[in-house]
Amino acid sequence: MMAAWYEQTVDGVLLDITGVLYNSGHGGGHAIPGSVDAVNRLRRAGLPVRFCTNETTSTKAALVKKLQGHGFTMTETDVFPPAPAVCSLLKQRHLRPFLLVHPNARPNFADIDTSNPNCVVMGDAADHFTYENMNKAFKLLISLGEPVLISMGRGKYYREEDENVLDVGAYMKALEYACDIEAEIVGKPSPSFFNAALEDMSVPSDKVVMVGDDVVNDVGGSQACGMRGVLVRTGKYRPSDEHHPTVTPSGVVDNLAEAVDLILNHR
Amino acid sequence: MMAAWYEQTVDGVLLDITGVLYNSGHGGGHAIPGSVDAVNRLRRAGLPVRFCTNETTSTKAALVKKLQGHGFTMTETDVFPPAPAVCSLLKQRHLRPFLLVHPNARPNFADIDTSNPNCVVMGDAADHFTYENMNKAFKLLISLGEPVLISMGRGKYYREEDENVLDVGAYMKALEYACDIEAEIVGKPSPSFFNAALEDMSVPSDKVVMVGDDVVNDVGGSQACGMRGVLVRTGKYRPSDEHHPTVTPSGVVDNLAEAVDLILNHR
Numbered sequence A, B: 001m002m003a004a005w006y007e008q009t010v011d012g013v014l015l016d017i018t019g020v021l022y023n024s025g026h027g028g029g030h031a032i033p034g035s036v037d038a039v040n041r042l043r044r045a046g047l048p049v050r051f052c053t054n055e056t057t058s059t060k061a062a063l064v065k066k067l068q069g070h071g072f073t074m075t076e077t078d079v080f081p082p083a084p085a086v087c088s089l090l091k092q093r094h095l096r097p098f099l100l101v102h103p104n105a106r107p108n109f110a111d112i113d114t115s116n117p118n119c120v121v122m123g124d125a126a127d128h129f130t131y132e133n134m135n136k137a138f139k140l141l142i143s144l145g146e147p148v149l150i151s152m153g154r155g156k157y158y159r160e161e162d163e164n165v166l167d168v169g170a171y172m173k174a175l176e177y178a179c180d181i182e183a184e185i186v187g188k189p190s191p192s193f194f195n196a197a198l199e200d201m202s203v204p205s206d207k208v209v210m211v212g213d214d215v216v217n218d219v220g221g222s223q224a225c226g227m228r229g230v231l232v233r234t235g236k237y238r239p240s241d242e243h244h245p246t247v248t249p250s251g252v253v254d255n256l257a258e259a260v261d262l263i264l265n266h267r
Helices: A035-044 A060-069 A082-092 A103-109 A131-143 A168-179 A191-201 A215-224 A239-243 A256-265 B035-044 B060-069 B082-092 B103-109 B131-143 B168-179 B191-201 B215-224 B239-243 B256-265
Strands: A012-015 A049-052 A097-100 A119-122 A149-151 A157-160 A163-166 A208-212 A228-232 A251-253 B012-015 B049-052 B097-100 B119-122 B149-151 B157-160 B163-166 B208-212 B228-232 B251-253
Touching (some): A049 A191, A119 A131, A119 A168, A131 B163, A149 A168, A215 A228, B082 B191, B119 B131, B119 B168
Parallel strands (some): B012 B208, B097 B119, B119 B149
Antiparallel strands (some): A157 A163, B157 B163
């Protein structure tokens, strides 16, 4: 019989943020019970930890400040969100985006030229996914000879307060269909996005466990990079995720605390 | 060489409305030059004419009144929009919809039970495709054991004022993706929808020409039912439509007036 996911060597841990550390919501959301302590225990054990998130409704600084406020031990250098990776890509390719993003996320793009746009960058705009804003993105895309649509993640939905709400992926599909194009994904499950966090830890992927609440993007995405992908029963988790047609999690745990228990008890 | 589309017998004509008869817009839009006269000429020649539309932002009565105001000769019995077909389907299957539709279209469903909904019906809600309304539909669908999503058409975009704007199909794709489901289409290009109009004319499909500005739903859809599908260069038409990867129009004309010229000159 194959060794359980926690019985093999673990030299580094990647953690999703929303739905694993905390649930988002008005007024900053709330930490998931046991998660603050779980992160501290990983650090005390000397295990490198990085936070790999598709969060796009704020800046990295604001996100880290919010999580520190919930009691989490982390610095900005530990956190890998899509926006900085998108900015690098835009500069490399001389792209000037129309930003279909949440107003709180606009400072991420402060040093990017957005005049005379020649591509669309979209994130989780939430309430700002209005018909008007979607049409602005649509009209720009169909006016371009070679339309470029960059989406920060392709998630279907996420947990907010006590319910699941639509994520950027749904709106990405709307624009893909209307314009007959395929978006470029920056964020999970893009391998280059996971690899940036792995390289920062200097730990090979087969020694790393990724813990997330998104069976496709966290679990399947990390597995495609050679990691073990562990699903938590918190956040947006639904029981049907354990019988997903294409992704079989390396493990399923009730929450991050249980994942950390298993990792540390087997070292 | 094969005979041109207008050289074969034409015993009936199906016409799309938006983008063929008129362009929609604030204050009722405006008739496309030559289209009022073109419809009158078909009628004077004794050719049966039906209007096959995916218009879902009003009632049939309001739509016909608007078109009569533009000078078109038509009655409500000539017009086939999706809403009445949806109402029949809902009653047959004992479905109670959450209506993701334009407020002006709600009277179409006046005699439908919408309490304790067990499906979603969507049309072109335009400005009412808010994040809030989309989430209401999403949350209902993922709460259902067997989610049913009925979409009135699957158009990508349509002409409004002087620009193309997103149609119901884009938002349908968003919900399909988020919920891992496939919508049922009522309206073009559904064969049963075209067939209802054909049966009303009592003309076999191979003697009928459909004229529309949507290369996939009007042209490809009618061809799949055995009709000739003719594309007009009005409405949402874009030059790339003439080189569509999967649909080859039976003919392409500048506008409805030219299509009618060709039909009547070859009788």
